[in-house]
Amino acid sequence: MCVACVIDEATKAKIIAYGAKFHEVTKSPYGSDDEIGMLHLIDGTSRSAILGRADASKMFDLSVDHFVGMPGWFGAGDQPYQIWMTHTPQGEIVANTMGVSAEANELVAYSGDSISMYTHCGTHIDTFNHFGYKGQIFNGFTAQDHLGSRAWQKCGPEKHPPILARGVLLDVAGLHGLATLPPSHAVGAADITGCLKHQGVELRPGDVVLLRTGQMALWPDMAFTKNTPGLNREGAEFLAKAGAVMIGADNLTLEQTPSAHDLNFFPVHTYLLAEAGVPILEMAQLDELAAEKLYEFAFFGACIKLRGATGAPMRPVAMPLS
Template identity: 70%
Template sequence: MCSECFVTAAMKSRIAAHGAAFRKATASPFGSDDEVGMLNLMDAASRQAIMDRADPTKVYDLSVDNFVGMPGWFGAEDQPYQIWMTHTPEGEKIDDIMRVGKEANDLVSYSGDSISMYTHTGTHIDALNHFGYDGKIFNGFSAKEHLGSRAWRKSGADKHPPVVARGIMLDVAALLGVDVLPPSYGIGEADLRGCLKHQDVELRPGDVVLIRTGRMRLWPDRDAYLPNPPGLNREGAEFLAKAGAIIIGADNHCLEQAPSADPENWQVVHTYLLAEAGVPILEIANLEDLADDKVYEFAFFGACIRFRGATGSPMRPIAMPLR
């Protein structure tokens, strides 16, 4: 069934993409205080409906490990993932940082560590304050009024509720008969419609939509995984957003086709989804196990770390097939 068949006139009024203006930060249909956009489509009834169908005998982990040297977004010279020990069993015997004495340090082996990372590292969510237009983000919040010296006061990752929703995976690589889509391939509406038909899956308002390009087969080789990724183009993003997707994600590191096909906008899909359509983004999702088992519809569960005001945050999403 076509995706439009599920979008009633009443539902359209709750889908931000139907009220969007080109390259403008859209006012939320959920009120002037809204900071989470299309995640508002989740409610008790929708959560209960998908939980009732989830099969707990099989769990798919859609995240990647975080480790030193992992692929990441380096285009703007942001901090790569780093981890270092702050306490080691032998080091505590020498330094006695806790001032407990030799015998206590011989008995108690204490290990501790710290990490440093760009908030858009590994499997992660892009919050609605990540990209906007002309200094404004979704629902008209502005950098001038709502961005402090340390973080945004609006629409940060800390505002995201835990996500419990129906998920679908659109395997574009399999549709086109390749292991990995060609570099810079733009995934448009025809590809997405083709996947829905080929997989016999319906796209409904309230869905988490994950797109498989096959790039995860190149993980974690930086030189193969990062450059010129295939991904969603604006046409494809509009198709999914207008159908009522609450999160759109992919297995590449930037969701969208790169380099951008729009000579004026180097992040055409990010700005559209986040600022115009109010749809958070999920990146670097590991969809290979779902693809291997041909699981195209599932219960999606995920919660990001509540970094106050952050533009992104790690997430460990899981999927369960449906009964």
């Protein structure tokens, strides 16, 4: 059954994807100053409803560790994750950076460190300023008017509210009886409807939808980054028109790589972020949810508020529903 056929007109008016035009940025129905898109469907009522059903006695951590040598997006020359010590107990005894007595440095064991990474490293969200069309991003904000020397002035992760919503797992690898989907497998409408039927769940407006491709079976080998099975535009349209407020996966890019589109090297990113107003979650650890056959759950995640960034780390968790 077509998703659009089971959504009434009043609800369609709240779903940005119904106003989208191919390869054009969409003006938000939530106003000219809107920077969060479909996250508007999360409100006090929806949060209270899902929180009232959440069983916090068991929690599933959906994030990966950050560590030197971890897989990541290096396809455009972006830096890998690095960490280094800035203070060590013995180093402070020698360098005395705090300007205290030798006795104090011997008493107090001081350690500190710094990190450097691409903002799309590890489990993270993609914000609307990450991809757009012809110099514009979601809601018509432009690079000419809204991009400074250091960061975007619009649509950064600092605008995102903490996300507390119903989560739905679509175990596409499990549907096919595979540990991981074949390289570059395209997850379209058939896989999605097959999962919904196989798992006995339904999509509802306001859901966070997570796709399991099985790619985490390759983690942390660099093979994780190559020829990823993932969502195609058809599948992305299906989920966006169902009213998803965020769409994520357990792979590097959410979408199928390499792109099947001649010109657009990230057709799902551009569609979801610029046309449909749906933020993206990538590199989520979903194997434990799949092993428990937990296809419906309470999802909670809050990203780091990196002002104006195009992405930010998130540590999402899932809780069973009572």
